[in-house]
Amino acid sequence: MEKSFEITSEVMDKINSFAVEPLEAKDVYCFSVTLCDNDIDRDGERFSAEALRELAKLFVGKTGIFDHDPKGEKQTARIFDTSVEAQPERFTSDGQPYFALCARAYMVRTSSNADLIREISGGIKKEVSVSCSVAKQVCSVCGADRTKTACSHIKGRHYGEKLCFVTLEQPTDAYEWSFVAVPAQVSAGVTKHYDNSRRDESKQVSKLKGELGEASRKLCTACDFIRGEILRLSYFCKPFYTTEEIVKMTENMDLYKLLEVRRTFEKQMQERKDFIESDEQSFISRIPINDENNNYTI
Ligand SMILES: [Zn+2]
Structure with missing residues (x-):
């Protein structure tokens, strides 16, 4: 999950744009995390590459939660920078060029999060879940936008040559991200929760x-x-x-x-x-x- 990177003055400027009190490099712990990608996950869903680019903008400044902290303390990290990264040699399972939404996050070092920081840098907390809302969910078989029209195709099933999966498009908001136990996205080691209340509501x-x-x-x-x-x-x-x-x-x-x-x-x-x-x-x-x-x- 984490890749170390140098905490430059440019990085500190970005972090300090979110900090109430000016922070110094020694005060913060930084790590990078893959939030999601455009590959089809085990829920039979994927973000479009365009959606990843939109989400990149929406996730800047968003708080991540370590919600399974055994001490029950709510510890948080904040995303201060995002990027959509291509891996030219890599393709999604349906043959599209692969893209991942990567984020850089920081935590303010405190006595209570020292253990957590050790866990993150030790690679123990690997999985990330993201919450966002999307305006469009497109069926790969018939092209129906499932936020508006129900279709009979079932995710994960083949219809002739076509595998049914849903492409999540047009993100409208990003809420939070958190570290969770089980990843849904196969390759990125992340899970995603998107808000489908709108679809459920219309149904x-x-x-x-x-x-x-x-x-x-x-x-x-x-x-x-x-x-x-x-x-x-x-x-x-x-x-x-x-x-x-x-x-x-x-x-x-x-x-x-x-x-x-x-x-x-x-x-x-x-x-x-x-x-x-x-x-x-x-x-x-x-x-x-x-x-x-x-x-x-x-
Ligand atoms: Zn369909």
Whole structure:
């Protein structure tokens, strides 16, 4: 992971642009680290070379965390310089020219980080994880931007001659980097975490929209059913409402209001049950009689 380099005055100038108090070379421990590269990692993802160049700018000044420090002390290092380095003789697994995003970082020497510095210079802490967000995730098989469109291709699988992997493009932010136990990127000895909350969010949003649409349809069906019941019950209520009046009255009512009206009408019908029954009887006995002049008598 680390390559030693000379702490020149130029290096100190860069470091001091981030320091609150001016630091001297003896105060700092510097090391270099490969943050990520453009090779396909074991998650079936890779950064584009252009993305590495963007990330190089974004990672300057970002803090690295040694989060598995057994003492639980949060010790940090800061990146003061980055570069994208080509290795002309090296190619990615899909035959692209290889590039790595390299960073130079410093730690202010304290009594509490002496052990950590020994570990870093001894090469014990080798793996680095980076956190960033990307605006574009392109499928190698169909070219779909997975932040916008889902595609059916599965990373790591072959489709004919084509291996499916995702190219991470257009980084929008870099958050932090940390030393972790297991590397995802095969060759660089680093892992990366990119923020895919945006993709998850859009997936979640469309799922929720679907659910909401379904729930709305069910609610409409239920409301229409209750409107029908209200209309049916209204025939037994006083004052008598015309169909048109009931439709008008209930068209903008929500479910709760509709249920309330139905309860009121049901209650009325219950109260008028005896009357309604006798009324029905009298209605039956009052079947119109057609006289010879074609006049109906009730
Ligand atoms: Zn695809």
